[in-house]
Amino acid sequence: MLNGEKIYVTSGERAELVVVWATLDRSKGRAAIKSFVVERENPGLKLERLEHKLGIRASDTAAFRLEDCRVPREDMLGSPDVDVKQGFAGAMQTFDNTRPLVAGMAVGCARAALDEIRTLLTDADVEIDYDRPAYSQHAAAAAFLQMEADWEAAYLLTMEATWMADNNQPNSLQASMAKAKAGRVGVEITLKCVELAGSFGYSEGSLLEKWARDSKILDIFEGTQQIQQLIIARRLLNKSSSELK
Numbered sequence: 001m002l003n004g005e006k007i008y009v010t011s012g013e014r015a016e017l018v019v020v021w022a023t024l025d026r027s028k029g030r031a032a033i034k035s036f037v038v039e040r041e042n043p044g045l046k047l048e049r050l051e052h053k054l055g056i057r058a059s060d061t062a063a064f065r066l067e068d069c070r071v072p073r074e075d076m077l078g079s080p081d082v083d084v085k086q087g088f089a090g091a092m093q094t095f096d097n098t099r100p101l102v103a104g105m106a107v108g109c110a111r112a113a114l115d116e117i118r119t120l121l122t123d124a125d126v127e128i129d130y131d132r133p134a135y136s137q138h139a140a141a142a143a144f145l146q147m148e149a150d151w152e153a154a155y156l157l158t159m160e161a162t163w164m165a166d167n168n169q170p171n172s173l174q175a176s177m178a179k180a181k182a183g184r185v186g187v188e189i190t191l192k193c194v195e196l197a198g199s200f201g202y203s204e205g206s207l208l209e210k211w212a213r214d215s216k217i218l219d220i221f222e223g224t225q226q227i228q229q230l231i232i233a234r235r236l237l238n239k240s241s242s243e244l245k
């Protein structure tokens, strides 16, 4: 029987199944957490509200209350045994696969904005020359070259983290690096593209303002920018979560 809340559930309204992490033993807290597949039609899973958001408005974000929500034993994922050393660490491992995907979304959004601004700059007769130093070019072209360099770094980190996940290699560090870099430059690039396009970029006549709004969540969910940096620092310095908070 599950009791509590599951908030910020992406696609929760339209989903047929919702994954809920819950502790089997309140006294052990997160060390005893397990994941459960809960059917959306389960009468104990009550949709409380849908969030109104800055971006990704085509994606619903649901808040559920679980009240005496009975879940069959076979719908618990993984072993039923409580291993306090592995409980929370197991939950965290799922991020090794999902963070590179969010990084991929940030890379894709930024790419779309770059392609759009490139078209606008070309239409405005601004030449982007890869063979000349940025300082000798139009300011908008120099900004574009800088953005492409940042984009390329995010893209390569994302490819690396994704390749490692696909090939079953431990990739926590690379997943966080990709997410941190792509999340940050995704926001910077899309907002800069709005800026370069001026009032047209800010208006709903183009998708630039949408991509700028959508990008911020990619720097937040599946672990914020600050949390990725914390994880990276812990890994590089070989510190535990209690040693580096």
Ligand SMILES: Cc1cc2nc3c(=O)[nH]c(=O)nc-3n(C[C@H](O)[C@H](O)[C@H](O)COP(=O)(O)OP(=O)(O)OC[C@H]3O[C@@H](n4cnc5c(N)ncnc54)[C@H](O)[C@@H]3O)c2cc1C
Residues within 6 Å of the ligand: 007, 008, 009, 010, 011, 053, 061, 217, 220, 221, 222, 223, 224, 225, 226, 227, 230, 245
């Ligand atoms: C639209 C949307 C969809 C979502 N979808 C899902 C979903 O499907 N499933 C799901 O489980 N969750 C989902 N989430 C939740 C999301 O993953 C979290 O909101 C996100 O990871 C941030 O956690 P938090 O809200 O607890 O932030 P908090 O921990 O409250 O952080 C607040 C701020 O403090 C900073 N901060 C916190 N701790 C530290 C620290 N130690 N050092 C420095 N800075 C710190 C954070 O970086 C952040 O800037 C979604 C959220 C949103 C907004």
